[in-house]
Amino acid sequence: MSPLLDPLAWLILLPLLWATLAFVAADRHGPALALAGIGAQLLCVIALAGDVASHGSNGHLAGGWAEPLGIRLVADGLSLVMLLLTQGVALALALYARSYFSRATPPAFWPLTGFLLAGMNALFLSGDLFNLYVTLELVGLAAVGLVAAGGGAAQIAAALRYLLATLVGSGAYLFGVALIYGSYGTVSASLLGTLITAEAPLAVWLAGGLMLTGLLLKTALLPFHFWLPPAHGGAPAPVSALLSALVVKASFYLFLRLWLGPFAALTEALPGLAQVPAALGAAAILWGSWRAIRADRLKMLVAYSTVAQLGYLFLIFPLLGTGALALQAGILQATAHGLAKAAMFVAAGTLIKVGGSDRVLGVAGAAAHLPVSLFAFALAGVTLMGLPPSGGFLAKWLLIDAALAAGQPWIVVVALSGGLLAGIYVFRVLRLAFRRPTAHDDVPLPQRPAALLEWTAFALAAGSVLIGLGAAPLLALIAGVQP
Amino acid sequence: MSAGLIYAATGCLLFVLGLGGVLLLKALLRRILAFNLMGSGAFLVLVGLAQRDGTPDPVPQAMVLTGIVVAVAATALALTLARRWHALTGRDDIARVRDTGLQIRRKANDRRKAAR
Numbered sequence: 001m002s003p004l005l006d007p008l009a010w011l012i013l014l015p016l017l018w019a020t021l022a023f024v025a026a027d028r029h030g031p032a033l034a035l036a037g038i039g040a041q042l043l044c045v046i047a048l049a050g051d052v053a054s055h056g057s058n059g060h061l062a063g064g065w066a067e068p069l070g071i072r073l074v075a076d077g078l079s080l081v082m083l084l085l086t087q088g089v090a091l092a093l094a095l096y097a098r099s100y101f102s103r104a105t106p107p108a109f110w111p112l113t114g115f116l117l118a119g120m121n122a123l124f125l126s127g128d129l130f131n132l133y134v135t136l137e138l139v140g141l142a143a144v145g146l147v148a149a150g151g152g153a154a155q156i157a158a159a160l161r162y163l164l165a166t167l168v169g170s171g172a173y174l175f176g177v178a179l180i181y182g183s184y185g186t187v188s189a190s191l192l193g194t195l196i197t198a199e200a201p202l203a204v205w206l207a208g209g210l211m212l213t214g215l216l217l218k219t220a221l222l223p224f225h226f227w228l229p230p231a232h233g234g235a236p237a238p239v240s241a242l243l244s245a246l247v248v249k250a251s252f253y254l255f256l257r258l259w260l261g262p263f264a265a266l267t268e269a270l271p272g273l274a275q276v277p278a279a280l281g282a283a284a285i286l287w288g289s290w291r292a293i294r295a296d297r298l299k300m301l302v303a304y305s306t307v308a309q310l311g312y313l314f315l316i317f318p319l320l321g322t323g324a325l326a327l328q329a330g331i332l333q334a335t336a337h338g339l340a341k342a343a344m345f346v347a348a349g350t351l352i353k354v355g356g357s358d359r360v361l362g363v364a365g366a367a368a369h370l371p372v373s374l375f376a377f378a379l380a381g382v383t384l385m386g387l388p389p390s391g392g393f394l395a396k397w398l399l400i401d402a403a404l405a406a407g408q409p410w411i412v413v414v415a416l417s418g419g420l421l422a423g424i425y426v427f428r429v430l431r432l433a434f435r436r437p438t439a440h441d442d443v444p445l446p447q448r449p450a451a452l453l454e455w456t457a458f459a460l461a462a463g464s465v466l467i468g469l470g471a472a473p474l475l476a477l478i479a480g481v482q483p
Numbered sequence: 484m485s486a487g488l489i490y491a492a493t494g495c496l497l498f499v500l501g502l503g504g505v506l507l508l509k510a511l512l513r514r515i516l517a518f519n520l521m522g523s524g525a526f527l528v529l530v531g532l533a534q535r536d537g538t539p540d541p542v543p544q545a546m547v548l549t550g551i552v553v554a555v556a557a558t559a560l561a562l563t564l565a566r567r568w569h570a571l572t573g574r575d576d577i578a579r580v581r582d583t584g585l586q587i588r589r590k591a592n593d594r595r596k597a598a599r
Contacts, residue, residue, distance in 0.1 A: 069542070130546050137553045141560055148564055153571040160511065160564050160577050167518050167557055168505055174550065175498055175525040181543055182491065182532025 007044035007051075008060040008073045011083065011121045014041050019114020030110030031098035037114065038094055041121070042087040045080070052080050056480060059127075067128075067188055074127040074190075077477035078331065082124045082253050085335050089245050089342045089460065090117055096346050096456040097238035100353070106149035106236060113242065116142035120250050129177045129187040129211075129262070132254060133170060140166035140218065143247050146239045147231045158230035165217055165227040169251075172214030179207035180262075192262035198269035208263045215258070218251035221277070221314055222284035225307045229291075233303035237349020240299060244306045245342035249334050252313050256330065259317065274317040281314030282414040289421030293428065298348050298360050301425055302341070308418060309337045309384060312399070315411050319402040324479045326406075329398035331478050332471060336391025339464035340383035347377040347457040354449050366433040372454035374433050379461035381426030383468075386419040391467035490531025498524030509576040511565045515558060522554040 018037030022030045051058045057076040064070070075083070094113070101109065119138030126132045144166065148159035181187055183204050184195050196204060220228040228248070232240045255277075259267055267273055288308030295301035312333050319326035350373045355362045366374050383392035396415050403411035467474070497520050504517025526547045533540040569575055 130549075134549060134553060137557065141557060144560060144564075148567075153568070156564055156568045156571060157577050160561070160568060163557075163561055163564065164505060164514060164518070167561075168502065168521075171498075171502070171518065171521045171525065174522070175528065178494075178525050178529035178532065178543075181529060181546075185533070185540070187546075 006060050007048045008058065008075055008125055009062065011041055011044045011048070011125065012073075012118055014044065015114045015118035015121065019111045019118065022114060023108070023111035027105055027110075030105060031094065034094045034110050034113060035091070035098070038087060038091045038117070041117070042091060045083045045087050048075055048083070049080055051075075052077060052477070071131050072127045072188070073125040075125055077479075077481045078253075078257075078327075079124040081331055081335060081474060081477055082249065083121060085249070085338050086117065086120050086124070086246055088463070089338055090242070092456045092460050093238050093241050093245075093342060093346070095452055096241075096349075099450045099452040100236070100238055100346075100349060102450070106151065108145065109149055109239075112142050112145045112149070116146065116242065116247070120246060123250050123254065127189050129180065129189060129192070131187075132189075133174050133177055136170050136173060136218070136251070136254070139247060139250055140170060143243055146242065147235045149239060150234065150236055152234075154230070155234050158227075158234045162227045162231040165224070169214040169217035172210040172217070176207035176209075176211035176214070179203045179210075183207075189257070189261050193264060196262055197265050200266065205266060208258075208266050211258060212255060212263070215251045215255040216277070216280070219248050219255060219310060219313075220307060221280050221310060222287055222307065223280070225284065225288070225310075228307055229300055229303040232306060232345075233297065233300040237299075237346055237352070240303070240349070241342040241345035244303065244345055245338040248306070248310060249338055252310070252334065256327075260320070260327075268321075271321075274320070277314040277317045278411065281311035282410075284308060284311030284314070285414055285418040286421070289418060289425065292425040293421065295425075296360060297358050298352060298363065298429070299345070299358065301360055301429070302344050302348050305344070305384060305422065305425060306341055308422070309333075309341070312337075312395070312415065312418065315399060315415065316402070318408055319399075319406045319411070322402060322406045325398050325402040327481070328475045328478050329395050329402060332391060332398065332467075332474065333395035335474070336383050336395055336464050336467055339460050339467065340380040340390075340392065343376050343380040343457050343460035343464060344384075346453070346460065347373045347380065350449050350453045350457065351377070353453075354447070360429060361432065363429055363433045364435050368436075369448070370454070372458055373449075374430070376454070376457035376461040378426070378430055379458070379465055381422070381430070383461075383464040384422045385426060386415075386422070389468045390465040391471065392464070394468040394471055485534070487531045487534035491528045494524045494527030494529075494531055496524070497521070497527065500524070511561075511568070511575055511577065515561045515565065518561070519554060519558060522550065526550055 014037050018033045022033045052075055057074060060073040062071040116139060119135050119142060123135035126135055144159050144163045147162055148156055177187060183201060217224040232244050285308045288304050292301045292304035295304055313330055316326040316330040351363050351366055351370060352358050354370060383390040386392040386396040399415055400412050501517045501521030501524055505514050508514050508517060529543045529547055533543040
């Protein structure tokens with residue numbers, strides 16, 4: 001294929017292009033540009049899926065420059081699944097945002113979304129550690145800008161705290177890259193996979209520790225979760241959905257990639273090391289769920305649920321050595337949670353926008369006047385609880401299967417109790433929503449929201465459930481990944 | 484000890500100082516400066532460690548240039564947010580701000596004003 005038509009390059013160029021156009025053009029052209037751009041990106045991912053399915057992986061040297069000067073873009077099954085999730089969720093969220101911000105779009109919402117998507121796509125496709133640093137920063141800065149887009153003091157504080165956390169995370173990552181380059185003279189992830197051995201010098205161990213810890217900070221794994229709830233819970237609904245569904249998954253993806261690729265020799269040399277992310281993940285599930293159960297505001301409930309659900313992603317690390325099951329469980333959980341959390345945040349956004357109160361109590365009676373949004377919230381809840389036939393169920397099933405095969409029954413206990421706790425906070429909302437408004441509560445029925453607001457949430461939630469039924473091709477893609 | 488190693492050791496020191504600053508200081512401006520110190524430390528390590536037989540390696544120099552661009556962008560964003568924060572609240576730190584608390588307090592103030 002001619003390098004000019006390579007979908008790999010266009011997946012990064014397209015969002016950069018439409019984001020720049022959206023920045024220059026008047027605000028009202030933003031949604032059209034974004035929708036056209038994301039639609040074209042989706043076509044690129046589908047074209048790429050054909051290539052990857054037939055060849056296993058696909059590479060592209062940016063500008064035709066050879067490594068080490070050039071930048072190598074690579075796509076395999078793992079990156080393809082993340083790319084599909086990103087463009088799919090982004091398309092639904094762009095539709096939602098168009099109607100959510102029908103009166104006034106926060107300044108620079110569309111350009112920032114474009115730059116965020118460009119950074120994420122580049123992150124999923126980059127094969128060198130330094131380029132990954134640049135994409136991490138691009139994603140982080142765009143995400144901080146989006147959090148601040150609300151403009152209130154609480155949002156600015158959340159954005160500042162998020163910014164400092166994300167800068168410390170990527171600073172640690174960059175320092176690690178510097179140590180790695182000093183030791184091996186290359187930053188190519190595939191080359192480093194063969195160069196780094198268990199006898200690596202102390203500097204390389206230090207680099208590994210710094211890079212992985214930095215990424216944990218960016219993924220908001222307990223105890224680094226402090227910045228997430230205010231940032232995700234305080235931002236406008238489409239932004240919260242973008243951040244919770246996609247952005248935290250990007251740094252998790254990179255953590256997984258480094259764990260399986262360049263640092264595989266180090267993590268295998270110390271088998272106990274894998275228990276650290278798993279233990280933190282278990283703590284995150286319990287603590288995040290507890291805070292979600294106790295939350296006063298609806299979006300804080302959803303944000304703390306993200307803290308809990310991210311914990312599941314890290315339970316897979318002690319099980320990765322036992323075969324493809326654990327990796328499939330992790331990626332399926334990331335996908336199902338991405339769809340479900342996007343659905344939950346946008347449904348919550350509609351409930352708050354229409355009901356006029358951002359408190360959990362504000363949803364009382366919503367079943368009567370917002371049935372579709374509430375149904376979307378409940379469907380997304382089904383995935384978070386892990387009830388069959390949802391994607392969350394299949395992910396937990398695979399996780400439990402892998403945990404039993406590896407003889408780690410405590411992971412089974414944590415996974416199951418996390419599902420129960422999720423049930424408590426989801427039903428806390430549903431119970432209130434079905435409560436009849438009291439007799440003296442003679443508030444006029446709120447106006448019906450635009451149909452698009454309700455149905456995009458429903459489509460995302462339905463996707464998170466249906467993925468459990470149609471996961472076979474997805475799992476096959478991940479099983480073919482050679483770390 | 485070669486010049487490269489001295490640079491790298493200085494870089495490590497700067498990085499640790501900067502990290503401590505970002506985590507421990509209260510004033511926003513100082514924390515932003517500390518972040519820049521962290522970045523400079525990492526850049527020094529990158530350039531210092533990569534010297535081979537006295538001849539500098541051009542690849543990390545290009546990386547550092549890119550890194551400086553990223554750091555400038557991040558600093559600009561941080562300063563803009565800090566100014567906005569200062570304009571909205573008159574404060575120069577975000578140490579003890581509870582987001583929920585702030586909103587509740589503001590709502591209570593509004594209600595008090597409305598009652599008058």
